Amino acid sequence: MSTKTDAARGTGTLEARNLTKDFHLRSGFTTTTLHAVKDVSFTLEPGRTVALVGESGSGKSTIARMLMKLETPTSGEILLDGAPSGTGGRALERYRSDVQMVFQDPFASLNPFHTIVHHLERPIRLHHPELTSAQVRERAVELLERVRLTPGESFAERRPHELSGGQRQRVAIARALAPGARFIVADEPVSMLDVSIRLGVLNLLAELQREENLGVLYITHDLATARHFSDEIMVLYKGDVVERGPADEVILNPQHEYTKTLLGAAPEPENLGRLRDEVRAELGIVG
Template sequence: MTDARSSAPAVDPSPAPVLEVSDLTVDYPQRGGRPLRAVDHLSFGLRAGQTLALVGESGSGKSTVVRALARLQRPSSGTVQLGGRPRTGAAAYRREVQMVFQDPFASLNPAHTVDHHLRRPLIATGRARRGAPADAAVRELLESVNLTPAADMAAKRPHELSGGQRQRVAIARALAPEPRILLADEPVSMLDVSIRLEILNLLDQLKRRHGLALLYVTHDLATARHFSSEVMVMYRGTVVERGPSDAVILNPAHPYTRLLAESAPSTGASREQARAARRERLDQRARRTAEQRETTAEGGCPFRGRCPSVMDICAQRPPVAAVGAGHQALCWLHREGPEH
């Protein structure tokens, strides 16, 4: 594994975010009850050339954030906008912000060839005209994700490809409109262990080559640390800790992040183990959704029901405490700065 961050400083110094998220809140209506707050007043920026990791257990709201950023889910309040371009129209926004989904098989149409999947966005966004110029653009896209020989690959249908090759097609399709922002929601968790790092390395290279801002959603703290400069840790819709990835993952300040770091599954889990873990996560998620319904809107720290360090004061909303350079935790333990 190459060190993806060797040439980058820990925190990207470039100032202007290309995507700005302010006070984003998403409530899902619940039958016969209070709405479920899946994302609670979230603010952050994504900068060109930066990978920001969003981590948290199942049901914490990561995919809801991604869907809101992709404008697939309307926020209940707050805004998501392109940096410096607050009133971008829907078509321009969708072109700039592209997604890579978890399951490449489900995200590709089995009836269509690879060529069809790539040609459509190229033509729709005016990057290629029908005919020979589109052939060249398709070839270039396939080569950029190392699917070669491009002519053979272009003629295949999804079922003729391996999982990793399918995910490469999905990545090529996301790049077709020349986006500035790529949202990758657990892009390798359904893939064979042996190819996960290859795909993450590819995303990293493409990010560098095109100066993309990359949001990397994952359960895997090891790859979050390796591939991202900063991490946000989400618990029940709230970011409880954020900062430079080394600081957050090697020296977690929030009791929830500590728990995550201790119980982190390894990147090397087999596909069967990953499936079993996913089933377990779905069960957990159902349990947590039920818990969440009970505690949403009660105020206080969202983690207090499970926190080993809970105190009386945790019934009040915790402060955002600075625990290091650019490193913050939403926790009463740190109200007076870092622990000594």
Template sequence: MKEVSFTLQAGRTIALVGESGSGKSTIARMLMKLESPTRGEILLDGVPTGVRGRALGRYRSEVQMVFQDPFASLNPFHTIAHHLERPLRIHHPELSGRQVRERAEELLERVRLSPAGGFADRRPHELSGGQRQRVAIARALAPGARFIIADEPVSMLDVSIRLGVLNLLADLQREDDLGVLYITHDLATARHFSDEIMVLYKGDVVERGPADEVILNPQHEYTRTLLAAAPDPDNLGRLRDEVRAELHHTT
């Protein structure tokens, strides 16, 4: 991983795009304090973030992650209610037991799992993949998150339900003024669900800019190659031909 610098603002979505091995998940793990950068800093509201104690607790309440695999990110032995009530108890100790349960059911309603009571006492294996990912999103909101790191949140879901999950994230972002880092290899969804796109290649940001500008007028050859591989009928044929011509010219 080389020098990567960006600012994630409230109410905005940045898409971090690149192929496997480009460094996307490493950035996510550093932002979640699961790995430490060898140099540089991660700032929250312009202040360096702590590595322990109250400062770390505050950071983790405000920066949450939605993992790629909705099957592995939920504990199969616990109910859906447990997955939501535990972060509520940790980050909101002032809530009574009844308030915790009510808040958990409110979160289920917010992610369109209704009636909430019908989902709260189920276990993850009783839900579909899309429903599990909605629970994971609700869990990320439970501590009071201001920023969501969404690491390939729909790549393991059926194509027919991906749009619903992405639309849910977009709705929640508008409602709560969330900042979202959307990590993906899919430039098509990056264009439609982000304000800015950063293209990552071998640990370097090789291109960045407003989503439409990066998609419609790519400047870097790697971005053009990604676009040529994307199943987007608006630009697939033209870009694929142009990239093939460039590759032929260089051989």
């Protein structure tokens, strides 16, 4: 059962155009300005993943929050299908039907007092009021099975504390798909998960991206997984995009010193969570 046609889901663009965000910090009588994001532009298209890579404090999550309308840009704009995106009322509701986020912390993003199925039914009802209660339930259970929580009915009435971190993040992914989103902002979606289950969650995201023809912004500090799961990589340093290009090109022929530094600390995709130098030492590789 689908709440949006395949044609609708596989069309359009989400564009960040010259996004800038400044924060004004006060200390006593002194005010300083923090330039968190500086003139950043990119376009998300159906069926493609753009990775935004940088260390903590580089501005990645601020960009995500602006895309989700949780922060207002100091300047610049966000365009959905070539038109300025809504800022309130029904226009914002329509925007959030198309653009959804998977947050970093699966332990904080789900309400511990509600069942798993409640987390999915609520956005379905909000964005698709034409559906009956039975149809909403059917859609929610279908989504659980779509993210490999099977059988869906066995997970529906559980609460978040009864699920592992990886299972909770799968619920978060299902919730992002619930309104029929065309674009997903995945903000460090596996950084708080055990190393042993990270790859499974990333593979699920990649599979859903292909099958649902989603446009995905994958935010991470890890260039290795960015190469593995993305078509294009943008490297962010202190709010500036210092390098961008096709994933293989950025990884195999980095131009900026910061990109080279990130590569030196990046875990191999098959050894997520372990620094490359440690793996090389174990294998007896010199140089």
